[in-house]
Amino acid sequence: MFASDYLTVGNIYTRKELQRQFQIKDATINTGVFRPSGYDSIWLFITELKPKDRPQLHDKLEGETLYWDGQPTGRTDKLIIHHQTQGLELLVFYRHHKDEFPGAGFKYEGRFNYISHEGSEPAHFILKKQSLSLEEIVTKDIEALLIEEDIKTIYQAGKTMPTLVNTYERNPKLRTEAVKLHGTRCQICGFSFAETYGELGKDYIEAHHLQPIASYQNQEEVDPQEEMVVVCANCHRMLHRNPEKPLMPEILQSIVVSRKQKVEEDE
Ligand SMILES: [Zn+2]
Ligand SMILES: [Zn+2]
Incomplete structure (x- = not known):
């Protein structure tokens, strides 16, 4: 140990x-x-x-x-x-x-x-x-999120929570692959954890899986290049705000772009 x-x-x-x-x-x-x-x-x-x-x-x-x-x-x-x-x-x-x-x-x-x-x-x-490998970093991030969510369920004791966790997004191998392919900058809003949080945010990004889980039999069939995108925590929450039907990343991206334009016009 x-x-x-x-x-x-x-x-x-x-x-x-x-x-x-x-x-x-x-x-x-x-x-x-x-x-x-x-x-x-x-x-x-x-x-x-x-x-x-x-x-x-x-x-x-x-x-x-x-x-x-x-x-x-x-x-x-x-x-x-x-x-x-x-x-x-x-x-x-x-x-x-x-x-x-x-x-x-x-x-x-x-x-x-x-x-x-x-x-x-x-x-x-x-x-x-000894520096951690990208997969070790990603695994720790996933564990940290699971711990945080468990604490939340304790707070909600007695109330049944929907369990619509996408297991592919919590799979360290797939998420590491997604980070290697897509980098650590949010593909929706462009946010970089390292830019804002320095050393603390280095290598942090979440992975979002584009296909509904039910359509796959096993992990090998997921292609991180085509079926996963990397997103910041804010965009990720917004994508899943409706847990039954995750938003398409393109739609969220167009919302972000049009909001930014509106803010600029108002200034
Ligand atoms: Zn984002
Ligand atoms: Zn997701």
């Missing part, structure tokens, strides 16, 4: 919160290198600016590359060097200085991999951030 499945990249975590969330009783969580029991994970807690009384170790995160000094005794060096062959993920919790985040928290930077090292006691490591 990987601890990273229960963590969100970019979130701030204090050691206390992590102890609670992962039910850790082990006091070694207070050291820089930690192995949570029950998880195939190694956690690194890194403070870039060291207190003056501490051994002079040099750690720095530059983009995707982490320059990190191992423990002065070298006790955990082997663990770091061989983490991949041992099936252990390496998770990095980072802060520039002790008081950067409330409660002396750390920012969770994600999974890293060992690249190389030099010297010993301390060994100077180079680690690299």
Whole structure:
């Protein structure tokens, strides 16, 4: 089991919160290198600016590359060097200085991999951030939406909700294929999540399936080039506003265009 499945990249975590969330009783969580029991994970807690009384170790995160000094005794060096062959993920919790985040928290930077090292006691490591594949990103987006919708159904307890979820749109393989073919810009209104939200919105777009589900027997028959379009969340909601009969994308697009023209004329 990987601890990273229960963590969100970019979130701030204090050691206390992590102890609670992962039910850790082990006091070694207070050291820089930690192995949570029950998880195939190694956690690194890194403070870039060291207190003056501490051994002079040099750690720095530059983009995707982490320059990190191992423990002065070298006790955990082997663990770091061989983490991949041992099936252990390496998770990095980072802060520039002790008081950067409330409660002396750390920012969770994600999974890293060992690249190389030099010297010993301390060994100077180079680690690299593991980037997600497009399919992993898409899968996470779909899961996030499903979680959100489940919460909504709890709110509507007792009331039966229509279940007209298009399973092709929630299929990670088809959606990844659609993104590869059509890109990440809404094909209806031109919206780009990356343009508006920067790094947070990178690679995000939804896929809309053009055919009614009932007319297909299995997934292989769906052609993402011809039968799927990529759309922003707003346009997607509008396409499905009538759940029994999704709107044709061309019709929604003509609505968007004519509304834009009207706004421009009024100005
Ligand atoms: Zn749109
Ligand atoms: Zn759709």
